[in-house]
Amino acid sequence: MQPHLTMVQTASKLREGSLDAVELVSIAIGKSREARGVFISLDDSALDAAGQSAQRRRFGAPLSPLDGIPFAVKDMIDVAGMRTTAGSTTRIDSPPATRDAAVIAAMRAMGMIPVGKTNLSEFAYSGLGLNPHFGTPTADFHANAPRVPGGSSSGSAIAVQRGIVTAAIGTDTAGSIRVPAAFNGLVGFRASTGRYDMHGVLPLAVTLDSLGPLARTVEDCVLLDGAMRGRMDRPASPTPLAQLRFIVDSPVFADAALEAAVAANLRQAAARLRQCGASVEVRPVRTLMRTRESIEAHGWLGAIEAWRLLRPVVEGERGGQVDRRIRNRLVAAKALDRQAQARIRALRAELMLSMLHELDGALLITPTVKHVAPLLAALEDDDDWFATSNLATLALTMPGSLLDMPGVAMPSGVDEQGLPTSLLICAPRGHDDRLLRACLAVESALQAR
Structure with missing residues (x-):
């Protein structure tokens, strides 16, 4: 299988003229029709938009370097x-x-x-990504x-993983971008x-x-972040x-639920960053521990807000249509x-x-998820296991959401089966630009490794 292009590589080919927007969109639509459960609906106007983009390129007047993607x-x-x-289905x-939503218009x-x-x-309310109504999308490296x-942005992640598109937009309330990125x-x-x-x-939990x-x-994420903000x-x-x-939060290494490959790949990534000149401390982050304790003791704020929003649906005449889980x-x-x-x-x-x-200017590093992607069949068949696995999957992303910490999940390696592992780098609220600039450097160092 040929490696899929990144968005930056695609933009370069569009600029050179070795690809055009009509070709790209036609391929994307064709692949999307073949990929079960990835898309709920397709945009009928996409090919027309692609034709307009191609014409702008021919006249040397693209709207941006991303025009036609x-x-x-x-x-x-x-x-x-x-x-x-x-x-x-409700x-x-x-x-x-x-x-269009504001980000789509931009x-x-x-x-x-x-x-x-x-x-x-359904309703973006699970970290696993199962959907009994429209089918559950799956990656093509473990067919x-x-x-x-991973959820809830399952289809967005799989659309990129399968090479249908180079980029997708998701929402994240408790881990819904970071988890599917990690699993794929x-x-x-x-x-x-x-x-x-x-x-x-x-909205889910405003x-x-x-x-x-x-x-x-x-x-690619940095370019997309700019495009989403116009x-x-x-x-x-x-x-x-x-x-x-x-700062690598050290207590996670003592967690019995942390899979060996996740731990080993995180340690290797930290060692690589040290080799490249970064300061890397491995120690407890007390505020992170207190945040986890708060969620355990008082409940999840997102659950309170989601219930208030969705109660009329769940208790209404269509409540029986909602996925029981x-x-x-x-x-x-x-x-x-x-x-509470x-x-x-x-x-x-x-x-x-x-x-x-x-943190005092440092960035926080943890695994994104303690484990690799679980087997789908086991979770489809066992509701209790689904509930347990969902909480375990979101355990490391929920604290960052509660503290409104921007976070970048990125690959850290694979396990013995070739399944991806992931690390999560977070910054305090509002320090998004600083985080992204740092993660560009981290990506370069880890790729060189």
């Missing part, structure tokens, strides 16, 4: 003329969106072309024993909540909901590793009271400030 959109985000289903007859203004809406965990794609050997960027205009994005790109490289500045330059400090998780949040929410919010503000001070 197709991308996939998680079906929580409005695309004009298309339904936003949230992966649920919304299958909702009217099409009359306008990307179209760069000439980028949405080719379709991707599948997801004989399919693994879960991709890079995923969960931004601070204020970084993108959320107009036209279907305090924690964020957006971000999924792609093959950090470099910016095409000079490409960000990597921060020299000698100027960077990292998702419905059970939502109903479980009903027991969390208003006092107030306690969580107060402690959250304190913990966010504490993390800023404790």
Whole structure:
């Protein structure tokens, strides 16, 4: 199998004229029709948009270097003329969106072309990515024993992993970009909540909901981040590793649930960063421990907000259509009271400030997930295992979401079966640009390894 192009490589071929937008979009649409469960719907206007892009290129007037590049959109985000289903048949007859979400409009203004809406965990409420209504998308590197794609942005990740598109957009409330990136050997960027205009994005838990790109490289994610904000500045330059400090949270290595390959690959990555001149400490991050304790003691803020939003659906006449596993998780949040929410919010503000001070300019490194992608069949057949595995899968991403820490998940290696492992680099809230510049340098160092 030939390696798939990155978005940067695709942009270069478009500029040179060795590819054109019509070819790219035609291939993407053809592949999407063959890939079971990846897309919920396709954009009928994509080929027309590709023709317009190709004409702009012929006249030497592209809208941006990304003009003509197709991308996939998680079906929580409005695309004009298309339904936003949230992966649920309860919304299958909702009217099409009359306008693009703000981030989609910004990307179209760069000439980028949405080719379709991707599948997801129903209502974006699971870290595993199963969907009984539209099928569960799976990666093509373990077809004989399919693994879960990770959720909730499952279709967005698999669309990139399978080479249908070079880039996709997802949402992330508790790990929904970072987890599918980890399970599929991709890079995923969960931004601070204020970084993108959320107009036209279907909410799940408004305090924690964020957006971000999924792609093959950090470099691609940086370009996509700019496009989502309507910016095409000079490409960000990597921060020299000698100027960077990292803290690896040491207690994770004592966790019995941490798989050996995940631990070994994280240690090797840390060693490589040291070799390249970075400062790498391995020690406990107390604020991270306190955040985990808060979630365990008081409950998950995202569950409280999701139940409030989706209760009318779950308890309404169409409630029986909701995936039972998702419905059970939502109903479980009903027991969390208003006092719990107030306690969580107060402690959250304190913990966010504490993390800023404790890191003191350093970046936090953990595994993205403690394990590689679990087998799909086992989770389809056992609801109790599904619930247990879902919590385990989100255990390392939920604290960052609660603290609104931007995070980049990137490949750290593979296990003995060839399944991807991933590390997660996080910064305090609002330090997105600093994080991305650092991750450009980390990617370069790890690729050289």
